[in-house]
Amino acid sequence: MQFTKGHGAGNDFVILEDPDGRLALTPELVAALCDRHRGIGGDGVLRVIRTAKHPDAVGRAADAEWFMDYWNADGSIAEMCGNGVRVFARYLAGSGLAGTGSFPILTRAGLVRAVIDGDTIAVDMPTPRLGAAGTATIAQLTLPGTAVDVGNPHLVSVLPDSIDLDSLDLTRAPVVDPALFPAGVNVEFVTPLPPLDGFDRHVRMRVHERGSGETLACGSGALAVAAVVLHDAGLAVGTVAVDLLGGRLVATRGDAGWTLAGPAVLVASGETTLG
Numbered sequence: 001m002q003f004t005k006g007h008g009a010g011n012d013f014v015i016l017e018d019p020d021g022r023l024a025l026t027p028e029l030v031a032a033l034c035d036r037h038r039g040i041g042g043d044g045v046l047r048v049i050r051t052a053k054h055p056d057a058v059g060r061a062a063d064a065e066w067f068m069d070y071w072n073a074d075g076s077i078a079e080m081c082g083n084g085v086r087v088f089a090r091y092l093a094g095s096g097l098a099g100t101g102s103f104p105i106l107t108r109a110g111l112v113r114a115v116i117d118g119d120t121i122a123v124d125m126p127t128p129r130l131g132a133a134g135t136a137t138i139a140q141l142t143l144p145g146t147a148v149d150v151g152n153p154h155l156v157s158v159l160p161d162s163i164d165l166d167s168l169d170l171t172r173a174p175v176v177d178p179a180l181f182p183a184g185v186n187v188e189f190v191t192p193l194p195p196l197d198g199f200d201r202h203v204r205m206r207v208h209e210r211g212s213g214e215t216l217a218c219g220s221g222a223l224a225v226a227a228v229v230l231h232d233a234g235l236a237v238g239t240v241a242v243d244l245l246g247g248r249l250v251a252t253r254g255d256a257g258w259t260l261a262g263p264a265v266l267v268a269s270g271e272t273t274l275g
């Protein structure tokens with residue numbers, strides 16, 4: 001089976017071109033592909049499939065030719081992947097499957113449009129919706145947070161000055177209220193950084209992702225963080241520079257909605273005996 005490897009700010013994916021949905025993609029195969037020792041390695045799988053051929057996209061073929069079928073490293077399926085959709089766009093453009101530098105992509109969280117500008121790809125994303133207050137517990141430390149729906153579930157915890165972001169042990173999932181997050185949750189921890197010219201806010205974040213563990217970057221998580229940070233600042237519109245372990249993403253709330261911009265790189269293609 002042919003595959004391509006790519007990443008957005010270090011959030012890496014195994015890309016499978018499967019336009020007619022012929023691959024027997026299962027949670028077990030996804031987990032095997034994402035295994036960093038026995039497989040190719042990745043935080044998730046992006047299957048490139050025609051919208052008309054995916055059962056989760058019935059009746060949507062007129063919106064976009066391509067559907068991003070995103071799976072987490074543990075084989076679970078998620079509704080949205082902000083870094084993944086940029087890598088998906090890079091793949092479509094690079095493989096000639098999308099003619100221009102700007103095109104729609106259908107996701108389980110709805111329709112987005114990718115705009116390729118050299119090394120940077122910008123995607124208009126679902127509007128992040130702030131929800132209930134929650135908590136995340138790591139060892140003996142319980143931290144407050146805000147639930148944010150970006151099509152997939154997030155809990156954003158802005159750290160008090162007394163807590164060092166780098167001191168958090170994210171080798172295991174933070175404990176959250178299962179009643180608030182019945183389908184699991186991506187948990188982001190944020191700390192402010194000094195102002196940066198050209199941005200309304202500048203923050204640093206780490207993330208423990210549902211189904212993938214701590215990743216170097218999380219695009220939908222960066223958007224959730226920006227929504228909380230702008231809300232807390234009382235800003236109806238604004239641009240937030242979000243620094244992650246794997247690089248910088250820029251989340252912007254404008255009058256017309258939200259955009260996430262950042263890098264997307266294809267690093268290899270090959271053949272696997274898996275699957």
Ligand SMILES: N[C@H](CCC[C@H](N)C(=O)O)C(=O)O
Binds near residue numbers: 079
């Ligand atoms: N890395 C992805 C997030 C995947 C979310 C997934 N872990 C979930 O279960 O929602 C991103 O860039 O948005």
